[in-house]
Amino acid sequence: QTVVTQEPSFSVSPGGTVTLTCGLSSGSVSTSYYPSWYQQTPGQAPRTLIYSTNTRSSGVPDRFSGSILGNKAALTITGAQADDESDYYCVLYMGSGIWVFGGGSKLTVL
């Protein structure tokens, strides 16, 4: 079964820039996988950040951006803030009605 890969953890300094990635255990991620990104803080439901590769969800600051970098989907946070410290999940559409979430990346802002 296809595994969606994410870096388990990342750290960034306040005001800095960080790029989280979302890959496949076999193959390359393209826009055809419609990658989307979700932010989750402890005890809360996920919040939609980015969908269809690079479309920001309503109300999401423009310092969050999505793209394809090489063979992976990417979420870039520019000008990181303390409240960006969260878990970030990507999900890929595998076709035939099947979705697969990545394992999540824990972002620390310090």
Add this chain to the structure above:
Amino acid sequence: QVQLQESGPGLVKPSGTLSLTCAVSGGSIRSSNWWSWVRQPPGKGLEWIGEIYNSGSTNYNPSLKSRVTISVDKSKNQFSLKLSSVTAADTAVYYCARVVQDYAFDIWGQGTMVTVSS
């Protein structure tokens, strides 16, 4: 503003069936969206369980397919999840979510914790 609310027993016995309902308010389940279930075991990541369209068409996670049934009740504007033969590994927070045509899980319920234990 569409909102989703999960409900159901918080404790299920091993080998039993987990049953949850997601009530849709502020909008119609007949809209052109898929309605999905996602779960999260304690301290772990998100796992997609499956989804349903208002026509009754379903898609399931292959790893859970033999145990999962998702159904829709248009008269009550809600959809439901049944997971059979549960074990402790099915202990998780269960979320319902709307999946829009732009391929986004755009609205999420608050989640409900289900523990499998005797």
